[in-house]
Amino acid sequence: MELVFPDAQGLDDLRTFVSRARAADDDGAVRLQADGTTLAAYVGVLPGAGLMGEGAVLGLRVMPLATPATLDVTVALAAVGDRLARESGGRLEIPPMTVRAPWSAVAPPRGGWERVGAVSADDLVVAAREGIAEIAQGAPSEAGGHAVTALRRQVWGRSTTTIPPVRAGGAFAAYVLGFASSGSEVTVWAHGRWTRLSTPTGHVLMR
Template sequence: MSVLRLADQETVADLATLVTRARSVDPEGAIRLQALGHTLAAYVGVLPGAGVLAEGAVVGLRAMPLADPADVDVTVPLGAVADRLARPTPDGSLPLPPMTVAAAWAAIAPPRSGWERVGAVAADEVCAIAREGIRRVAEGTPAIAGGHAVGSLRARVWGEATPTTPPFPAGGAFAAYVLGFAPPGTDVEVFAHGRWTRLSAAGGHVLIR
């Protein structure tokens, strides 16, 4: 299948917002579009993780309705999807980019079931943790710092456990904040499954490996 048909223009705008927010973190990033039946699961990488198994990866997930059933699983450039969404069609059609890309985080599928709820944290607290982490990264990154130093600082800041109950890697708070998943006044539920952690909020899910 070379075209997905989104349910309506609101869904088109929703996907465009997700893509725009993900590109603000990684302009050259990728999006995994996994369609099954009338549901599209859109995954975006926020923190890439390290190694073949992408340890420490943080991924955003938003589920969206489709007008027509589909069976698709591709990982494509965010920029290519953004270009197509910039030219919306009346019927919500999204032509899939012909070029696929490899992303370590996209190759590691999170569990579909068996998650255990371990608690909830106020979205306001989650976003405050994210803003503090962003400040620490910005203030700790000299203008002359090399890519390795910057990457090490980010990994250290976002790999720390939050002071919340329950705790989770701070990178999850960063993802929920930058993707707009945790609106003020709501709660973020925390789930665990082996080495995985999931934050489920009003706007979507954050998966942390």
């Protein structure tokens, strides 16, 4: 199975998205959903807890395809990254080995979102950088894995001081995935237990 993009730029966009997602979690996965000539690529930036993935933070990039396709697979970021490193045209061969990512079991809603406001991308960047610094200072190299996980959950689970407030983990995802462009505005949407941060570059989904 392969995906055909309109041009090399489309493949470059996916390559950049995957590279940034690997910077957040090199052992992570990407869910590739193709329906006709639209590809939705989801990545898990912060893991959730429990069967319903409460607290999960996902990144979403939507890209056009040149050839219609029907696909829904979750594969390792590293495997996709390796293939993208070898590709120079507009085609991507899908890795044959799928992986299980808990966050991919609960799909975000496609429609029915309600706009609840907008925040400054610069404010999200500040919140993300402050959170990164707090985790770096509070999690010394000798700290155990459980302590680091608990600190990250605490930092990224709190709300930002923006109006409307959003979870700091969403600010981190927008920052690390390159969605928060300086001087731009990020719209905030809600749907039940989900919150979405949207920019022209991509979306952050929080449960």
